[in-house]
Amino acid sequence: MIVARALFADNRRLVLCIAVVLIAGIGLPLLNLLTPPTSALHVPTYVVQLVGKYLCYALLAVAVDLVWGYCGILTLGHGAFFALGGYAMGMYLMRQIGSRGVYGNPLLPDFMVFLNWKQLPWFWQGFDQFWFAAIMVVLVPGLLALGLGWFAFRSRVTGVYLSIITQAMTFALWLAFFRNDMGFGGNNGMTDFKEILGFSIQSGGTRAALCFASALALALGLVVAASVVGSRFGKVLVGVRDAESRVRFLGYRPENYKLFVFVVSAMLAGVAGALYVPQVGIINPGEFHPANSIEAVIWVAIGGRGTLVGPVLGAVLVNFGKTWLTGALPEVWLFALGALFVFVPMFLPNGVVGLWRSRVKRAPARADKTAPLARPAE
Amino acid sequence: MRETDKLLYVDGISVSFDGFRALNSLSLMIDDGEMRAIIGPNGAGKTTMMDVITGKTRPDSGEVVFDGRHDLRALDETDIARLGIGRKFQRPTVFENHTVEDNLLLALKGKRRVFDTLFARRATSETTRLKDLLELIGLGTQRGILAGRLSHGQKQWLEIGMLLAQDPKLLLVDEPVAGMTDAETETTAKLLREINKTRSVIVVEHDMNFVRELGVTVTVLHEGSVLAEGSLDQVSANPRVVEVYLGR
Numbered sequence A: 001m002i003v004a005r006a007l008f009a010d011n012r013r014l015v016l017c018i019a020v021v022l023i024a025g026i027g028l029p030l031l032n033l034l035t036p037p038t039s040a041l042h043v044p045t046y047v048v049q050l051v052g053k054y055l056c057y058a059l060l061a062v063a064v065d066l067v068w069g070y071c072g073i074l075t076l077g078h079g080a081f082f083a084l085g086g087y088a089m090g091m092y093l094m095r096q097i098g099s100r101g102v103y104g105n106p107l108l109p110d111f112m113v114f115l116n117w118k119q120l121p122w123f124w125q126g127f128d129q130f131w132f133a134a135i136m137v138v139l140v141p142g143l144l145a146l147g148l149g150w151f152a153f154r155s156r157v158t159g160v161y162l163s164i165i166t167q168a169m170t171f172a173l174w175l176a177f178f179r180n181d182m183g184f185g186g187n188n189g190m191t192d193f194k195e196i197l198g199f200s201i202q203s204g205g206t207r208a209a210l211c212f213a214s215a216l217a218l219a220l221g222l223v224v225a226a227s228v229v230g231s232r233f234g235k236v237l238v239g240v241r242d243a244e245s246r247v248r249f250l251g252y253r254p255e256n257y258k259l260f261v262f263v264v265s266a267m268l269a270g271v272a273g274a275l276y277v278p279q280v281g282i283i284n285p286g287e288f289h290p291a292n293s294i295e296a297v298i299w300v301a302i303g304g305r306g307t308l309v310g311p312v313l314g315a316v317l318v319n320f321g322k323t324w325l326t327g328a329l330p331e332v333w334l335f336a337l338g339a340l341f342v343f344v345p346m347f348l349p350n351g352v353v354g355l356w357r358s359r360v361k362r363a364p365a366r367a368d369k370t371a372p373l374a375r376p377a378e
Numbered sequence B: 001m002r003e004t005d006k007l008l009y010v011d012g013i014s015v016s017f018d019g020f021r022a023l024n025s026l027s028l029m030i031d032d033g034e035m036r037a038i039i040g041p042n043g044a045g046k047t048t049m050m051d052v053i054t055g056k057t058r059p060d061s062g063e064v065v066f067d068g069r070h071d072l073r074a075l076d077e078t079d080i081a082r083l084g085i086g087r088k089f090q091r092p093t094v095f096e097n098h099t100v101e102d103n104l105l106l107a108l109k110g111k112r113r114v115f116d117t118l119f120a121r122r123a124t125s126e127t128t129r130l131k132d133l134l135e136l137i138g139l140g141t142q143r144g145i146l147a148g149r150l151s152h153g154q155k156q157w158l159e160i161g162m163l164l165a166q167d168p169k170l171l172l173v174d175e176p177v178a179g180m181t182d183a184e185t186e187t188t189a190k191l192l193r194e195i196n197k198t199r200s201v202i203v204v205e206h207d208m209n210f211v212r213e214l215g216v217t218v219t220v221l222h223e224g225s226v227l228a229e230g231s232l233d234q235v236s237a238n239p240r241v242v243e244v245y246l247g248r
Helices: A002-008 A012-034 A045-068 A078-100 A110-114 A130-154 A159-178 A204-230 A232-249 A254-280 A290-303 A309-328 A330-347 A351-362 B046-053 B077-083 B100-107 B114-118 B124-136 B152-165 B182-196 B208-214 B232-237 B239-246
Strands: B008-017 B020-030 B035-039 B061-066 B085-088 B170-174 B200-204 B217-222 B225-230
Touching: A012 A045, A012 A204, A012 A309, A045 A078, A045 A204, A045 A254, A045 A290, A045 A309, A078 A130, A078 A159, A078 A254, A078 A290, A130 A159, A130 A254, A159 A290, A204 A232, A204 A254, A232 A254, A232 B077, A232 B100, A232 B114, A254 B114, A290 A309, A290 A330, A290 A351, A309 A330, A309 A351, B008 B046, B020 B046, B020 B061, B020 B225, B035 B046, B035 B182, B035 B208, B046 B061, B046 B170, B046 B200, B077 B085, B085 B152, B100 B124, B100 B152, B124 B152, B152 B170, B152 B182, B182 B200, B182 B208, B208 B232, B217 B232, B217 B239, B225 B232, B225 B239, B232 B239
Parallel strands: B035 B200, B035 B217, B085 B170, B170 B200
Antiparallel strands: B008 B020, B008 B061, B217 B225
């Protein structure tokens, strides 16, 4: 409790954000379930689904911000960790179909029957157990991030070169997962899911629970991120972002700090992907597409990087805009996204949250607790 | 590796970049508790020498021994910093988005591994040490403001304070008074002399008035090796030094 109070004492906005996320994650599904469709308070099912999806995107954005906003690693491949988490969940959901597939094969998923495979590949073993899949959801993205980060950070690859490596990683996975003989359903990916933990994936109750789970995951993700960036570790991290050589000459090993935060971030992204897949009902190689990773970076830039509330706000706002625009004027969406990418860095360098901040800054300055600024610094 | 009672023993180091000889068999010895000023025209190899001592650049040949037993050629920047060599860069390099106090806190000697800092709580001893350091560098009233809002001179002092926080045996200070006013320069000289009471210091500087104010042994570098060594008056009287400085 004391830790929590210390953590959030100077971050009311974050507490507010977590509260809103949890209230939306509980309230909207409950309104959907408990009110009749005729009621004015009724929330349609598709809204619950959309909110659940947005919450997963928001968690992905928080993961991106943790490495980009706080450590200066511009990742253009975080969609890969999201997709890997999604695939791990998708494999579990595939195994739950059992003999109810089109081919009715009790042992193999449909796509394997179609490919004339006789037995389950070794890497599918264990995915009929939820706990195993749940571990893989964080383990696989975490290990990939560990491997990639270990080589990249030790060799002191930074800046645009690192961005290109992360982009190449997701591009390579995108190509690989298209191949049928990879054993993950190739081009079609995995879909037609039936049940999760024994509950029908189509039922209103399950949808409500998944939306709530996404809200909970986002809230926990924010708490994890806040404790990381609020610690002395987080201060070193910002130091690495702003003056890496200074950190090194102070006797720290920046590569270890980067590696740790990169792995934590990849795991958060994996969880986001795992919650996303049952809500949209499909996972295919398209999730690895480099454009997805770039979009996640745009959410963070628009919301405000280097803050924890910013990415949540950015992810929700941009995706709400996307949902609305792709419905109303489908051909305009990509232009709108491109325009955002150009104009936000120009006019809103600190994102939407920065807008709010600069308004506060113009208000009368609060008395500094430690020491008043005696004279102008410059 | 050579046995030596010098704090820093640099012998015959050479460094080439793409055929350009930045250091040419340079030798330098610093005693425990000594302050040494290094001067030399642009391109004389002053910064490269610091890079070699702090592990940023590996010499092609020669020996670098610290404290009589550490071969610095085998270590990287982090290891060397942990051994007790602090380095101030030419351009003041502080964490602009952290408060003055947090800058010093991150520099304080202590455990520096990921899991140490993740769970670190501020100790009372750290608070005391921070207070002393803030007082020494004269930034006590600015402790709560972001380092990015400090003036150029204050940033230089903060960086020197950060070096001190590391509790090093040897400080390498690259052009501490560049861009400073006369009053600030004087304060900096005082600060360095104060530091020198307990630690060894190597100062690279262009400003001759400042070097005179320090009143220490001067080493003149030229084209990657030592041209002259002695008091400022001695080296200024050296005809070769005059030639190098005034053009040939």
